[in-house]
Amino acid sequence: MRATLIYGLGDVRVEDVPDPVIESPTDAVIRVVLSCICGGDLHSYHSWTDSNPKRMGHEVIGVVEDTGADVRRLKKGDLVLAPFTYQDGTCSFCRAGHTTSCLHGGYWSRFDGGQGEAVRIPLADTSLFRLPVGGDSELLPSLLTLADVYGTGFHAAVKGGVTEGSRVTVIGDGAVGLLAVLSAQQLGAEQIILMGRHCARTDLGRTFGATDVVAERGAEGVTRVRELTDGLGTEIVLEAVGHMPAYEQAIGVARSDGTIARVGVPQYEQAPVGNASLFGRNITLTGGVAHVAGYVERLMPAILDGTVNPGLVFDRTIGLDEMAAGYRAMDARESLKVLLRP
Amino acid sequence: MRATLIYGLGDVRVEDVPDPVIESPTDAVIRVVLSCICGGDLHSYHSWTDSNPKRMGHEVIGVVEDTGADVRRLKKGDLVLAPFTYQDGTCSFCRAGHTTSCLHGGYWSRFDGGQGEAVRIPLADTSLFRLPVGGDSELLPSLLTLADVYGTGFHAAVKGGVTEGSRVTVIGDGAVGLLAVLSAQQLGAEQIILMGRHCARTDLGRTFGATDVVAERGAEGVTRVRELTDGLGTEIVLEAVGHMPAYEQAIGVARSDGTIARVGVPQYEQAPVGNASLFGRNITLTGGVAHVAGYVERLMPAILDGTVNPGLVFDRTIGLDEMAAGYRAMDARESLKVLLRP
Numbered sequence: 001m002r003a004t005l006i007y008g009l010g011d012v013r014v015e016d017v018p019d020p021v022i023e024s025p026t027d028a029v030i031r032v033v034l035s036c037i038c039g040g041d042l043h044s045y046h047s048w049t050d051s052n053p054k055r056m057g058h059e060v061i062g063v064v065e066d067t068g069a070d071v072r073r074l075k076k077g078d079l080v081l082a083p084f085t086y087q088d089g090t091c092s093f094c095r096a097g098h099t100t101s102c103l104h105g106g107y108w109s110r111f112d113g114g115q116g117e118a119v120r121i122p123l124a125d126t127s128l129f130r131l132p133v134g135g136d137s138e139l140l141p142s143l144l145t146l147a148d149v150y151g152t153g154f155h156a157a158v159k160g161g162v163t164e165g166s167r168v169t170v171i172g173d174g175a176v177g178l179l180a181v182l183s184a185q186q187l188g189a190e191q192i193i194l195m196g197r198h199c200a201r202t203d204l205g206r207t208f209g210a211t212d213v214v215a216e217r218g219a220e221g222v223t224r225v226r227e228l229t230d231g232l233g234t235e236i237v238l239e240a241v242g243h244m245p246a247y248e249q250a251i252g253v254a255r256s257d258g259t260i261a262r263v264g265v266p267q268y269e270q271a272p273v274g275n276a277s278l279f280g281r282n283i284t285l286t287g288g289v290a291h292v293a294g295y296v297e298r299l300m301p302a303i304l305d306g307t308v309n310p311g312l313v314f315d316r317t318i319g320l321d322e323m324a325a326g327y328r329a330m331d332a333r334e335s336l337k338v339l340l341r342p
Numbered sequence: 343m344r345a346t347l348i349y350g351l352g353d354v355r356v357e358d359v360p361d362p363v364i365e366s367p368t369d370a371v372i373r374v375v376l377s378c379i380c381g382g383d384l385h386s387y388h389s390w391t392d393s394n395p396k397r398m399g400h401e402v403i404g405v406v407e408d409t410g411a412d413v414r415r416l417k418k419g420d421l422v423l424a425p426f427t428y429q430d431g432t433c434s435f436c437r438a439g440h441t442t443s444c445l446h447g448g449y450w451s452r453f454d455g456g457q458g459e460a461v462r463i464p465l466a467d468t469s470l471f472r473l474p475v476g477g478d479s480e481l482l483p484s485l486l487t488l489a490d491v492y493g494t495g496f497h498a499a500v501k502g503g504v505t506e507g508s509r510v511t512v513i514g515d516g517a518v519g520l521l522a523v524l525s526a527q528q529l530g531a532e533q534i535i536l537m538g539r540h541c542a543r544t545d546l547g548r549t550f551g552a553t554d555v556v557a558e559r560g561a562e563g564v565t566r567v568r569e570l571t572d573g574l575g576t577e578i579v580l581e582a583v584g585h586m587p588a589y590e591q592a593i594g595v596a597r598s599d600g601t602i603a604r605v606g607v608p609q610y611e612q613a614p615v616g617n618a619s620l621f622g623r624n625i626t627l628t629g630g631v632a633h634v635a636g637y638v639e640r641l642m643p644a645i646l647d648g649t650v651n652p653g654l655v656f657d658r659t660i661g662l663d664e665m666a667a668g669y670r671a672m673d674a675r676e677s678l679k680v681l682l683r684p
Contacts, residue, residue, distance in 0.1 A: 093598065093599065096599070098598065098599040098624065100624065101598035101599055101623065101624065159624075159626075232434075256435065256440065256443035257435065257438070257440040257443050257630075262621060265617060265621070266615065266616040266617055266621050268616055269614050269615070269616035269617070269618055269619065270612045270613065270614055270615070270616070271612065271613070271615045271616070272611050272612055273608065273611070273612070273613045273615060273627065274608040274610055274611035274612070274613070275607060275608055275611070276611055277611065278627070278630065279604060279607070279608050279629065279630045279631070280630065280631060281443065281630065282440065282442070282443065282501075282628075282629070282630030282631065282633075283630070284501070284626060284627070284628040285615065285620070285626070285627040285628070286624075286626040286627070286628075287621065287624070288599075288620065288621045288622065288623065288624030288625070289621070289622060289624065291624075
């Protein structure tokens, strides 16, 4: 079968790879119907230096093609969603909904890739979610966002503690930032300030519920947010970028005693946390790799009944032959998020 | 009057200074009955290099000696507690109990010092707490802990989210760490692991509610805590030291998706927060300068009715003439916390 590999900086190729097969009795192999490129993939696109190429893609909707002997809840032909982790569904972390901390789980993208024709998913019964729609449903792009970006935006809002009447700043106008806006709106936020400078994206952010847009960055952006918030900043800041300037901006716009929830994967390890940044103002730093599998059941109904349309983040659809162009478009910020029909 | 000053590394002197006087109509001047030396004072004791000496002390019980024209709730002769901040009691932060973030508040120790004969407190009506006991009450040392160390330990437990059945690690066997143990016990924690190596202190920690004591530090200490917690660490870690090894230890003993609440003033600004430390395991970092004034009314009843005796942290009492010896004893860890009767 064919799949997407990154060989090095900006070097994306689609090549023949071995078909995935059942390796453990709890595995399933699914044929990919829809996949996509993630903002997170761009980190590899920029930095991959290993001599072995990296298989890409971790968001998939597909049809079950084969199941191991111990798979009970799924059968061949089921249309399923595969979030980016697998998990046992039974350990103390899974029971608490903290699926990325599963004691027996992991990232299937470490050994497989969703930007291809098929993929093997371990612990299939608790890692794949059957979709109550047909393979031709117009809802599929929205449902695909449950595999990562929507659940990740929602994780930010949950960890940030968004509730009825909250005032929130969202940093980043990528798909995760925009879906953090949607999530904050769903959880009842009263004011949602979106920091982003790409008009088409911030317009979509307004559609999702942003009440204010701040295009300025750095100190200027901080000043602008403070002007919108009695000079004090917002109690909740959702940081959906992952670079140090976004972290610093988050501290700047956070109200004292507020919370910064990060879901942009940090491209730094050390950061300011002392008296001059977090400690002196009792600012809480939270967030992390989102428990997206734990949010699927909670978020799916509003997609199915049409209340929300997170699939609006996809602004381009490609086939496998166009992967290199798809990466280029996302990297150049010409595309917000690229859908793949392999 | 006489007061305590630090001139430089280890150089503590008691000297004549001007008597404090009413400077603003909301001020009060109080005559100090009890004060003490704080673990935080040792940071200045080790690092003061300014050419001007620093007035020391920020925890006081005293008798009101004079009040400004606008002070309504206090009168001459009242026995009062002065926590380390002053605040207006009316701003949005004060109303939320976040007293150290008060829009018009601050630290009176920036211009005055409690380790002396008298002190001026701004915004007296909302910064001083009348004590319902006599000036000779045996409860005064316990009540004095409400000025900082007890409220600070309690802040850690509150920000850490301690509740019925919580499993908690407390890092540090100083007065704040031990009172974080007491606070965790009061809030219903089921397991309280105290990390400390000073036997007399950890014994007091057991009196306050510690269920386990781990004397080992660093990687060895982390291993020991994990052995006590199914290999996973505790959901809540209260860090009451402020040095980098304690921060690293906190990450080591924190369960995935857990919370580290810091109340030890960080002696660092940068720290690990990325994928390899906080983010990858969804660990929340919270805490800060404790809202002690906001906790006084909540914590005082259990002292008055004898349920708790946080004053056990004082293991030595001195007069003003013995200040240098008092600092030496605390610095050498010969004394846990030194009480001053000026």
